[in-house]
Amino acid sequence: MEEPLSAGHPVQAAIALPVTLVIALAGCAPVALQTGWNAAQLTSLGGTLQLPGDVPLPDRTEVLAGQLVIRADFPLAGQHRLVRELDGLRVDVSQELGLPVSDEPVHLYLFETTDRYDEFVSRHYPGFPARRAFFVETDTTLSVFAAWQDRIAEDLRHETTHGYVHAVVPTVPLWLDEGIAEFFETPRSSHGLHAGHVAHLAGRMLEGTWRPDLQRLEALSTAGDMTQDHYAEAWCWVHWLLSTTPERRELLQNYLTDVRRDPATAPLSARIRRELPDSAQATDAVKRHVAELAAVPAAL
Ligand SMILES: [Zn+2]
Numbered sequence: 001m002e003e004p005l006s007a008g009h010p011v012q013a014a015i016a017l018p019v020t021l022v023i024a025l026a027g028c029a030p031v032a033l034q035t036g037w038n039a040a041q042l043t044s045l046g047g048t049l050q051l052p053g054d055v056p057l058p059d060r061t062e063v064l065a066g067q068l069v070i071r072a073d074f075p076l077a078g079q080h081r082l083v084r085e086l087d088g089l090r091v092d093v094s095q096e097l098g099l100p101v102s103d104e105p106v107h108l109y110l111f112e113t114t115d116r117y118d119e120f121v122s123r124h125y126p127g128f129p130a131r132r133a134f135f136v137e138t139d140t141t142l143s144v145f146a147a148w149q150d151r152i153a154e155d156l157r158h159e160t161t162h163g164y165v166h167a168v169v170p171t172v173p174l175w176l177d178e179g180i181a182e183f184f185e186t187p188r189s190s191h192g193l194h195a196g197h198v199a200h201l202a203g204r205m206l207e208g209t210w211r212p213d214l215q216r217l218e219a220l221s222t223a224g225d226m227t228q229d230h231y232a233e234a235w236c237w238v239h240w241l242l243s244t245t246p247e248r249r250e251l252l253q254n255y256l257t258d259v260r261r262d263p264a265t266a267p268l269s270a271r272i273r274r275e276l277p278d279s280a281q282a283t284d285a286v287k288r289h290v291a292e293l294a295a296v297p298a299a300l
Contacts, residue, residue, distance in 0.1 A: 055120040058109050066090055067164070069105045073112035074148070082153055085188065086160050093164045093184060096192075096242055098253030099260070106163030107143040108156065117147035135162040142166055158185035169256055171263035175217035178226065179234030183242065192239050193293065197232040202294035204229065205287060212236065212286040214269040240289045251275055 058073040065078065065087040076083065086108075094101045111117035121131070133146035133155040144159040146152060161184040165172055172180070183192040204210030210229060217234055220226055226234075241252040251271060258265040272282050 055123045070108040072110040102167035104167040109145045111147045114147040133159050135159045154185050169260045175234045179238035182235035183238045197235045198293045200232045201290045212283045218267045
């Protein structure tokens with residue numbers, strides 16, 4: 001997602017019911033939920049939870065696709081191209097990141113109209129800023145909520161990636177969580193190349209108003225602190241690590257494996273400094289990476 005208000009990231013939010021949510025919002029800002037809502041109930045009740053005056057969850061169609069349990073307001077074929085794509089994304093995420101696949105369900109709730117979706121969000125997240133889609137993690141469930149609109153494919157690739165990653169690495173750092181989701185929200189044929197972010201960063205470099213700083217990204221603790229620059233840069237580091245040399249790719253994969261085992265693993269910037277032969281020039285290398293991508297119009 002290109003706009004800061006439409007990309008997603010995880011936020012710790014305490015709610016009235018005894019559930020702590022990690023929320024990844026399409027474009028997110030920190031949200032303190034003001035009313036109780038136990039996401040675990042949504043799935044434990046088969047998606048039919050009804051509160052007085054409530055907006056029902058989508059339940060007209062249920063499609064099972066690998067790890068995904070998709071419920072929609074409208075007829076949705078199991079062989080719909082987007083369903084197949086989201087199912088296939090599971091293996092892409094696993095292979096690119098060197099992570100195992102999980103069988104933990106990722107629940108996708110697809111609202112037929114933006115009005116229905118907005119109504120649901122305002123009922124369960126009063127005061128919630130406008131979002132096209134978001135991801136919610138509780139101790140027991142991984143759920144994505146989205147309205148069926150023009151950018152649904154990009155939104156679902158982004159949010160479903162959060163689901164696949166959180167199923168195996170629940171404590172992935174905020175900036176990396178978003179960088180990975182931005183990488184995989186692009187169409188499969190783009191191989192993670194996000195034209196919008198390349199153009200944004202290249203423009204910033206021309207203005208002289210941006211230079212990469214991984215430690216600055218690592219210091220971000222809430223989604224609300226993430227600007228479009230941060231989303232674009234998070235994507236850029238992930239793309240640079242995954243798409244340039246086998247050593248860099250392995251470094252990111254090893255880091256994720258370690259974070260999976262030990263959430264207190266030292267930050268990625270420390271590992272880059274320690275392990276990459278050109279670590280001192282990593283920042284310049286990332287700048288060159290942006291410039292090279294921006295110089296290939298065919299790639300964009
Ligand atoms: Zn996100």
